[in-house]
Amino acid sequence: MMPPGPVAGGPPVGRPSRGEPLAGLVVRPAGEAALLAEVPDARSALALYSALRAHPSAQPSLDGVIDVVPAERTVLVTFDADRLTSARVHHWLQEAATAPHSPEPTAVQAPRVEIAVTYDGADLDEVATTLGLTVAELIALHTSTRWTAAFIGFAPGFAYLMGDDAGRLTLPRRSSPRAVVPSGSVALAAGYCGIYPRESPGGWHLIGRTDAVLWDSARSEPALLAPGTVVGFVDAG
Amino acid sequence: MPAEHAVEVRATGPLTLLQDAGRPGFAHLGVTGSGAADQGAYRAANRLVGNTPGEAVLESVLGGVALRARGALLVAVTGASASVVVERGDGRAAVEHPMGCSFTLGDGDVVTVGMPTAGLRTMLAVRGGFAVPTTLGSRSSDVLSGLGPAPVRVGDVLTVGEHPGDWPEATLLPAVVGRQVASGRRGDERMLAVMPGPRADLAGAAGWPRLLASAWTVSPSSNRVGVRLLSAPGSAAPLDTAPASTLPSEGMVVGAVQLPPNGEPVVFLRDHPVTGGYPVIAVLTAAAVDLAAQLRPGDVVLFAAVRG
Numbered sequence: 001m002m003p004p005g006p007v008a009g010g011p012p013v014g015r016p017s018r019g020e021p022l023a024g025l026v027v028r029p030a031g032e033a034a035l036l037a038e039v040p041d042a043r044s045a046l047a048l049y050s051a052l053r054a055h056p057s058a059q060p061s062l063d064g065v066i067d068v069v070p071a072e073r074t075v076l077v078t079f080d081a082d083r084l085t086s087a088r089v090h091h092w093l094q095e096a097a098t099a100p101h102s103p104e105p106t107a108v109q110a111p112r113v114e115i116a117v118t119y120d121g122a123d124l125d126e127v128a129t130t131l132g133l134t135v136a137e138l139i140a141l142h143t144s145t146r147w148t149a150a151f152i153g154f155a156p157g158f159a160y161l162m163g164d165d166a167g168r169l170t171l172p173r174r175s176s177p178r179a180v181v182p183s184g185s186v187a188l189a190a191g192y193c194g195i196y197p198r199e200s201p202g203g204w205h206l207i208g209r210t211d212a213v214l215w216d217s218a219r220s221e222p223a224l225l226a227p228g229t230v231v232g233f234v235d236a237g
Numbered sequence: 238m239p240a241e242h243a244v245e246v247r248a249t250g251p252l253t254l255l256q257d258a259g260r261p262g263f264a265h266l267g268v269t270g271s272g273a274a275d276q277g278a279y280r281a282a283n284r285l286v287g288n289t290p291g292e293a294v295l296e297s298v299l300g301g302v303a304l305r306a307r308g309a310l311l312v313a314v315t316g317a318s319a320s321v322v323v324e325r326g327d328g329r330a331a332v333e334h335p336m337g338c339s340f341t342l343g344d345g346d347v348v349t350v351g352m353p354t355a356g357l358r359t360m361l362a363v364r365g366g367f368a369v370p371t372t373l374g375s376r377s378s379d380v381l382s383g384l385g386p387a388p389v390r391v392g393d394v395l396t397v398g399e400h401p402g403d404w405p406e407a408t409l410l411p412a413v414v415g416r417q418v419a420s421g422r423r424g425d426e427r428m429l430a431v432m433p434g435p436r437a438d439l440a441g442a443a444g445w446p447r448l449l450a451s452a453w454t455v456s457p458s459s460n461r462v463g464v465r466l467l468s469a470p471g472s473a474a475p476l477d478t479a480p481a482s483t484l485p486s487e488g489m490v491v492g493a494v495q496l497p498p499n500g501e502p503v504v505f506l507r508d509h510p511v512t513g514g515y516p517v518i519a520v521l522t523a524a525a526v527d528l529a530a531q532l533r534p535g536d537v538v539l540f541a542a543v544r545g
Binding site for chain 1: 490
């Protein structure tokens with residue numbers, strides 16, 4: 001069976017061209033059929049992921065790449081070891097890392113999504129107090145921040161959204177996680193914003209809720225927020 | 238001949254799931270690879286009934302699955318060593334078939350897979366495959382995210398797909414028979430081939446040698462997500478993990494040997510989380526992943542380095 005290549009449905013984000021190599025790239029083997037590329041931070045990881053997704057189709061020898069998985073400081077590439085060598089994939093990573101390392105990895109092609117939020121989360125008041133803001137200021141800051149889906153984790157479609165808020169919306173996870181967080185909950189933790197795609201346990205601070213469908217396996221793009229998607233929140237009142 | 242070929246589920250054993258080659262290509266959206274836990278046994282079962290690679294099979298934990306045929310079917314059972322008994326719908330004497338061969342079921346015949354004597358998971362393939370709907374291109378049940386078909390239940394009727402044509406089936410794959418008992422063992426211990434993982438350095442200088450020098454016991458709280466290992470009595474001490482606590486989440490692979498803070502490794506199987514925050518100190522070979530999927534609670538495991 002032919003696994004789908006990583007280019008299918010991929011959101012092209014950066015516009016790769018020749019430039020300085022990505023500083024601090026470390027490639028570590030992860031078994032017979034995967035390499036883990038380590039980079040300094042989440043923006044670098046998204047930039048590398050975007051560069052990998054942007055031009056694999058131009059490289060027929062990379063048929064055989066199975067998954068490209070960005071995370072907080074890494075990009076994992078898994079491949080079919082019967083069709084690709086580790087050395088070839090390593091070279092591909094280095095080539096992609098030579099694409100310019102943009103601190104704002106967005107381009108005209110980056111998908112944009114607007115999400116309407118009702119700001120009535122169970123932790124809204126507490127979050128505002130912790131951050132030294134009024135609730136109105138917190139909502140204003142959340143809606144004026146430009147968010148970018150950096151990577152997915154925890155559940156299908158749960159995007160870790162990085163903000164350009166200079167860290168003003170950063171707070172740690174709750175000391176005691178909730179057993180049940182409702183689907184569509186908009187939450188903050190660990191410097192990220194996230195939206196629970198479905199009811200699940202969770203340890204993030206709940207500030208609001210949305211009716212947006214974050215995940216639908218039957219859609220051609222099952223995740224509303226794939227890595228690289230730019231997100232803006234609006235106050236639904 | 239009935240208009241439709243199908244199986245009626247009479248029994249499921251502890252857990253029977255539909256599985257196929259898996260759900261590759263969606264990990265960046267948070268969807269794990271899933272698929273049959275023992276891919277070698279899965280491919281053999283499909284091969285024995287002449288299926289196109291990729292058809293869905295029934296994966297059962299500790300046997301116990303019983304199916305009644307609607308229409309004549311060609312069936313094969315692979316994986317863990319278990320009895321395969323067919324009770325005839327026409328009243329003739331019951332027949333026992335060996336593992337790793339194909340055999341026919343007449344309309345009304347009931348096939349029952351017994352409790353394995355070695356190994357954990359059996360794969361039952363039917364010529365034509367099981368025609369359940371796909372999710373993201375796969376018929377695999379992902380127990381972590383809930384994607385794919387629900388677990389098979391007594392009373393379910395599973396439609397068998399169109400006959401794939403005249404590609405001749407193999408009738409016996411000798412290499413499949415007894416594979417679990419003949420290989421991957423040293424005495425009563427199962428050997429899992431590993432290479433150093435991307436974070437082997439985070440287990441400390443002593444971590445890798447201690448992983449290899451220790452014997453580990455399979456915990457009952459293991460599933461398709463992973464095999465949890467406990468320190469075997471008188472052998473393994475938990476590994477030191479102090480430097481690892483601040484590792485940010487990163488992509489995980491099937492076969493990753495993850496080291497949580499309690500120092501007792503978890504071997505990730507097909508439904509592993511897409512990302513994880515504990516260091517991966519070793520990664521199993523593909524063949525060892527299949528062996529790991531056949532480990533039973535209480536089995537004793539050794540890791541053997543293949544290269545590094």
